[in-house]
Amino acid sequence: MKQEQGTWIRGYLTIHVIGSRPELFLDLCARNEIYVWDIHKIDKQTCVANIFVKDLLKIKKIRKKTRYKIQFKKRTGLPFTWKKFKKRKALMFGIVLSVLFVFFLSNMVWxxxxxxxxxxxxxxxxxxxxxxxxxxxxxxxxxxxxxxxxxxxxxxxxxxxxxxxxxxxxxxxxxxxxKTTISEQEVKSPSNIVANKSGVIVDMYVSKGKPLAKINDFVEKGEILVAGDLKTADAIDEEKGEENEKEEGEYQIAAEAEIYANTWYESTISVPMEVTYQAITGEVNNKYYLGGNNQKVPIWGFFQEEYQSSRIEEEQNSIYFFQWELPIYFYKKEVYELEEVVEKRSEKEAKELGIRQAKIDLQETLGQAAEITNEKILHEASENGKVKLELYFTVKENIAKIQDLSQGD
Structure with a gap:
């Protein structure tokens, strides 16, 4: 018979069958469902063959009914190796400890x-x-x-x-x-500062150029606030005698200024007086698994109480042995308990929440540099379980915008 796969794991014995026509004994074994392989005859009185360890008792029972002698010559396989290791517990403990130590070191950040x-x-x-x-x-x-x-x-x-x-x-x-910070060019093209929004000027910081507006002035969008064309702004009166001798470009500079003005925005927002949502209670169960090929074996936390409503977050980590990534993964599952919360608001609370949310939305639109200085409710209505607000905001922001002189007014 041919050798079957997995013989080393199951363990097998090499036997010598001694007697007249020993092949008849092996035939008797096969008739009793004893698997025998690698059969060969040494001489007329002796045959050699292999049998599984599990069939040893069957072989002994059959031998007692015959006149053949059985000699066990060789023991091969995992059961015998394991038996040897059990006799050397210190060596076995050292090997297991070494493997665990290497496994531990292979899964550390070095x-x-x-x-x-x-x-x-x-x-x-x-x-x-x-x-x-x-x-x-x-x-x-x-x-x-x-x-x-x-x-x-x-x-x-x-x-x-x-x-x-x-x-x-x-x-x-x-x-x-x-992030790279692009340094400003030392030589800039001639430009004006114009208003990018309509508003009332509250602060001005002009470092270069001729101011054409002042604090408390109302300015329209696109209006020139600081002129970079000094000749047009009539800023060179002291040099009138030499005016015709100089080129026009000598009176053009890149204006620089920060112009802060009060601007205005309207916003409409609707806030429900009753809202239902799910919130995390703070309770969490951590579960850990080992697995691979879509199979997971729980190793910790699998006897914990299940939540009626939960949110799950999973994390997968590879496992290494030396530099080799094993086809096994370490899974961590975080199960957060959720509860349904019904929040009821009064008209006052809904109104305060609406104003706060509208301010947040406006701040995100304008950027953190803008400052909301005042808000006013233009209209307020309560219908269908909601509070509807029409709001009016006053904002202090920088309305300065650079306009190249080549673009004109």
């Missing part, structure tokens, strides 16, 4: 490389990573995924335009791109 940034920025990145538990020597299972690390580094280092995070074995590689 190196963090940062490229593409200046040394001082690199130091800031390393400091922010350490503050968030990412440093050489930490277990990779406790480190956030590369995408989360990327957001973390960008949030903590505003001077970075982009950063890429790659995980390779026990090394994390970060490649960053810094």
């Amino acid at each position: 190196k963090i490389e940062i490229d593409g940034v200046r040394p001082e920025v690199e130091k800031q990145i390393r400091t922010s990573l350490r503050a968030n538990g990412v440093y050489p020597g930490v277990l990779k299972f406790s480190v956030e995924s590369p995408s989360k690390l990327q957001r973390l580094v960008l949030d903590n280092n505003p001077e970075l335009l982009w950063v890429g995070v790659k995980e390779k074995g026990t090394t994390y590689t970060l490649e960053g791109v810094e």
Whole structure:
């Protein structure tokens, strides 16, 4: 018979069958469903064959009914190897401990490389990573995924335009791109400062050019506030005698100024007086799995109470042995408990919330440099369970806009 696969794992014996016509004994074994292979005859009285360990008792029972002698010459396979190891417990313990130690070391962060940034920025990145538990020597299972690390580094280092995070074995590689500040050109083309919005001027800071408006003036959008054409602005009266001798371009400069004015905006917003939403209670169950090929084996946290309503976040980490990535993954599942919250608001609360939300929306549109100085309710109505507001905002903002003289008024 041909050898069957997995014989070493199951364990087998090499036997010598001694007697007259020993092949008849092996035929008797086959008739009793004993698997026999690698049969060959040494001489007229002896045959050699292999049998599985599990069939040993069957062989002994058959031998008792015959006159053949059975000699066990060789023991091969995992059961016998395991038996040898059991006799050497210290050696076995050392091997298991060594494998676990290597496995442990293979799943630690040993190196963090940062490229593409200046040394001082690199130091800031390393400091922010350490503050968030990412440093050489930490277990990779406790480190956030590369995408989360990327957001973390960008949030903590505003001077970075982009950063890429790659995980390779026990090394994390970060490649960053810094924001570049374009320095202003020393020589600028002649220009005026005009109003980009209509409003009433409250502050003026003119460093270059001829002011054509003053504080408390109402100006229209597009109106010239600071002239860069000094000749047109009649700003060279003291040089009238030499005016015809100079070229027109000598009286044109790049105006520079900051002009702050009160501007006005209207907004309409509707706020429900009752709203239902799901909120996280603060309770969370952490579950851990080992798995691969779409199969997961729970290893911790699987006896925890299930929530009626929950939000689940999963994280997958590769497992390494030396530099090889194993086809096994470590999964962490965070299950957050959710509860349904019904919030009822009074008309006053809804109105305050609407004003606050309208101010936030307007601030996001105008930018943080603008300052909302006043708000006024033009119209207020309550219908169909909602409070509808028409609001009027006064904003202090910089309305200066550079207009190249070549563009005209």
